[in-house]
Amino acid sequence: MSDIAGTKPALRWVVHASVIFLVVLWVVPTLGLLISSFRTADQIATSGWWRSLFPSEQNLTLRSAAPDTQQLENGVYVIEGTLFDADSSTIISKWGINSRAIDAFEPGQTAELRRGGTITVDAQGNYRMENPEEFTGKRGARVFVTAELPPEFTLANYHKVLLAEDSTDSMGKAFFNTLTVTVPATIIPILVAAFAAYALAWMDFPGRALLIAAVVGLLVVPLQLALIPLLKFHLNIGIGKGYLGVWMAHTGFGMPLAIYLLRNYMAGLPRDLIENARVDGATEFQIFTKLILPLSFPALASFAIFQFLWTWNDLLVAKVFLIDASGQTTVMTNRIVELLGTRGGNWEILATAAFVSIAVPLAVFFAMQKYLVRGLLAGSVK
Amino acid sequence: MHPAIQGLLTIAIGVSACVGYFYLSNQILDKVLFPPRGPNAGRNINRANMIRPWLFLFPALAALGLYLAYPVVETLRLSLTDRVPGGGYTWAGLDNYIQMANEPKFWEAMRNNMLWLIVVPAMSTAFGLLVAQLTDRIRWGNLAKSLIFMPMAISFVGASVIWKLVYDTRPAEQDQIGMLNALYIFFGGTDPQTWLTIPFWNNFFLMIVLVWIQTGFAMVILSAALRGIPEETVEAAVLDGANPFQIFFRIKVPQIKTTILVVWTTITITVLKVFDIVFAMTNGQWETQVLANYMYDKLFRANDWGVGSASAMVIMLLVAPILVWNVRNARKEME
Numbered sequence: 001m002s003d004i005a006g007t008k009p010a011l012r013w014v015v016h017a018s019v020i021f022l023v024v025l026w027v028v029p030t031l032g033l034l035i036s037s038f039r040t041a042d043q044i045a046t047s048g049w050w051r052s053l054f055p056s057e058q059n060l061t062l063r064s065a066a067p068d069t070q071q072l073e074n075g076v077y078v079i080e081g082t083l084f085d086a087d088s089s090t091i092i093s094k095w096g097i098n099s100r101a102i103d104a105f106e107p108g109q110t111a112e113l114r115r116g117g118t119i120t121v122d123a124q125g126n127y128r129m130e131n132p133e134e135f136t137g138k139r140g141a142r143v144f145v146t147a148e149l150p151p152e153f154t155l156a157n158y159h160k161v162l163l164a165e166d167s168t169d170s171m172g173k174a175f176f177n178t179l180t181v182t183v184p185a186t187i188i189p190i191l192v193a194a195f196a197a198y199a200l201a202w203m204d205f206p207g208r209a210l211l212i213a214a215v216v217g218l219l220v221v222p223l224q225l226a227l228i229p230l231l232k233f234h235l236n237i238g239i240g241k242g243y244l245g246v247w248m249a250h251t252g253f254g255m256p257l258a259i260y261l262l263r264n265y266m267a268g269l270p271r272d273l274i275e276n277a278r279v280d281g282a283t284e285f286q287i288f289t290k291l292i293l294p295l296s297f298p299a300l301a302s303f304a305i306f307q308f309l310w311t312w313n314d315l316l317v318a319k320v321f322l323i324d325a326s327g328q329t330t331v332m333t334n335r336i337v338e339l340l341g342t343r344g345g346n347w348e349i350l351a352t353a354a355f356v357s358i359a360v361p362l363a364v365f366f367a368m369q370k371y372l373v374r375g376l377l378a379g380s381v382k
Numbered sequence: 383m384h385p386a387i388q389g390l391l392t393i394a395i396g397v398s399a400c401v402g403y404f405y406l407s408n409q410i411l412d413k414v415l416f417p418p419r420g421p422n423a424g425r426n427i428n429r430a431n432m433i434r435p436w437l438f439l440f441p442a443l444a445a446l447g448l449y450l451a452y453p454v455v456e457t458l459r460l461s462l463t464d465r466v467p468g469g470g471y472t473w474a475g476l477d478n479y480i481q482m483a484n485e486p487k488f489w490e491a492m493r494n495n496m497l498w499l500i501v502v503p504a505m506s507t508a509f510g511l512l513v514a515q516l517t518d519r520i521r522w523g524n525l526a527k528s529l530i531f532m533p534m535a536i537s538f539v540g541a542s543v544i545w546k547l548v549y550d551t552r553p554a555e556q557d558q559i560g561m562l563n564a565l566y567i568f569f570g571g572t573d574p575q576t577w578l579t580i581p582f583w584n585n586f587f588l589m590i591v592l593v594w595i596q597t598g599f600a601m602v603i604l605s606a607a608l609r610g611i612p613e614e615t616v617e618a619a620v621l622d623g624a625n626p627f628q629i630f631f632r633i634k635v636p637q638i639k640t641t642i643l644v645v646w647t648t649i650t651i652t653v654l655k656v657f658d659i660v661f662a663m664t665n666g667q668w669e670t671q672v673l674a675n676y677m678y679d680k681l682f683r684a685n686d687w688g689v690g691s692a693s694a695m696v697i698m699l700l701v702a703p704i705l706v707w708n709v710r711n712a713r714k715e716m717e
Binding site: 036044196220222336 | 388404412436438446448451452453454460512526530532533539544547558594603658677678681694
């Protein structure tokens with residue numbers, strides 16, 4: 001095709017433009033949430049996240065210094081200062097002293113204060129209040145400014161979501177719970193399935209073909225069917241709801257894919273290798289541990305990634321087999337759904353919580369994409 | 383005990399139990415039961431080789447049987463019985479199914495599931511094929527593919543939050559913070575819409591989330607299939623003066639037809655099991671119910687195991703044709 005595209009530059013541009021369009025379409029929703037997680041609640045609620053990338057015009061309510069800082073200069077009481085931090089580069093475009101007319105004055109103009117006296121504000125936010133009589137009251141005068149603000153991001157949401165001690169928003173505990181579910185639920189099925197896959201790939205026994213067909217069949221059985229019978233079973237044998245139950249459930253549910261992937265891979269290993277080992281007097285156990293397992297590393301890695309992503313991202317199995325009324329064993333996906341229900345409007349908490357849970361799978365995804373793709377290609381029934 | 387330590391302990395115990403089981407059972411077989419020595423050495427070797435596969439298979443078969451095969455039978459039984467308060471079951475025949483068929487919510491879930499079954503696999507496969515073809519010959523194609531593949535790693539729940547922000551609605555006088563409403567207003571819409579509460583159409587807003595996730599999967603598989611097409615067929619078509627569209631639709635697509643079918647059915651199965659997206663975004667309100675969420679409602683909110691199991695059987699029934707097709711293909715391949 002490259003030769004055709006080469007002769008038709010227009011077509012090549014259309015291809016590039018369409019791919020850019022599709023990539024943007026796919027990435028932007030995630031980007032929106034990521035950026036939102038670095039904004040304050042106010043920022044999220046008042047402007048779209050896409051505006052946060054550019055300097056934005058915002059209305060701020062600020063206050064001058066309190067009257068107890070006033071000084072007497074040539075018979076006039078004066079309060080001086082700046083509305084922003086000293087190193088701020090904010091430029092004021094309009095300002096006012098009344099909430100109903102927040103853009104009444106240009107920078108440099110002077111306004112009459114209601115309680116007596118005048119105030120002058122310049123574009124940099126420096127102000128000077130003058131009054132022939134003493135300023136009274138405890139607090140300074142309110143000043144409303146319209147200013148161009150540079151993009152501003154904060155890590156406060158992550159601090160709150162991850163580290164807040166007693167807060168109901170805390171994801172720290174849920175993060176560790178998720179990890180606790182995931183690691184054993186990834187490692188144990190691999191081992192169990194690898195032995196079975198070897199038997200199905202390289203041992204001859206009656207019923208082998210039937211078993212392989214059964215595994216292919218079980219690959220698509222919806223796990224919804226398993227919820228009630230197995231919950232009943234777990235309650236009957238006394239393990240109830242808890243980590244042990246969820247580990248066992250994930251092991252069972254991951255088994256068909258594990259066996260299927262590993263068997264396909266092992267069946268593709270060179271026959272000579274295994275037969276030579278047999279002739280040399282190696283036992284099947286030795287062949288498996290010394291030869292097959294190391295050679296099957298790519299397939300083991302593929303399945304490990306699948307199982308990791310699936311157990312980390314799972315909601316249903318955790319809800320049914322793990323999370324009890326005490327709420328001590330909640331996982332991140334479940335916390336997020338709860339947050340959606342109770343704090344649906346608090347986007348700063350939601351976005352941050354979601355990103356805490358997304359970050360780990362994304363890291364695994366980008367680090368090990370090669371194995372994931374390989375696994376997908378082997379795993380889809382041809 | 384802290385769950386993390388418990389977890390580490392489980393890994394240690396689980397792994398050593400597995401290894402120990404396989405090692406010891408093989409040892410017993412070779413050293414105690416049928417040692418390959420003495421007068422019956424030949425017979426013993428044969429016998430040991432007959433038993434060994436089952437030693438390797440036993441733990442996996444136990445897990446498969448207990449966690450997937452048994453539940454199918456048990457769910458069927460539960461769907462045909464009613465729980466008696468205080469314990470025990472009574473035979474209910476088809477009562478649960480009849481009760482389910484009389485519920486409008488069930489038919490709403492069925493209708494929506496059919497929509498999902500048509501739209502999601504079709505859109506995901508089409509987008510996947512489009513991206514696979516477009517990125518095939520451009521230099522930054524791998525980067526583009528990896529970005530479109532990325533949602534695969536994101537949980538359904540995470541994706542729900544991502545898209546809820548896209549669909550967010552603010553009162554008309556405020557700045558819109560949801561992208562869809564911002565675009566809608568930008569292109570001349572007057573009132574911001576609450577997208578997830580518009581009956582019928584809200585289903586499509588939920589489906590977009592799954593299409594967004596599954597397109598990457600379709601793309602990866604179809605991209606590999608496109609690469610596998612023999613160069614000569616394409617070159618011959620070029621020589622014959624076919625234009626790029628003809629090459630794509632007349633030469634390439636027919637050659638990867640089976641792969642397209644595989645992608646389609648795999649996504650179909652995912653669609654039938656979809657639960658998290660609906661649960662997290664609308665929980666079946668505003669006429670967005672689907673079977674898997676309906677079943678969850680019945681089982682764990684209404685505590686009606688009979689009807690819940692009946693609806694699980696409906697999902698099983700819908701999966702069954704694909705199951706049969708897969709098994710037949712697998713058997714054909716092995717011969």
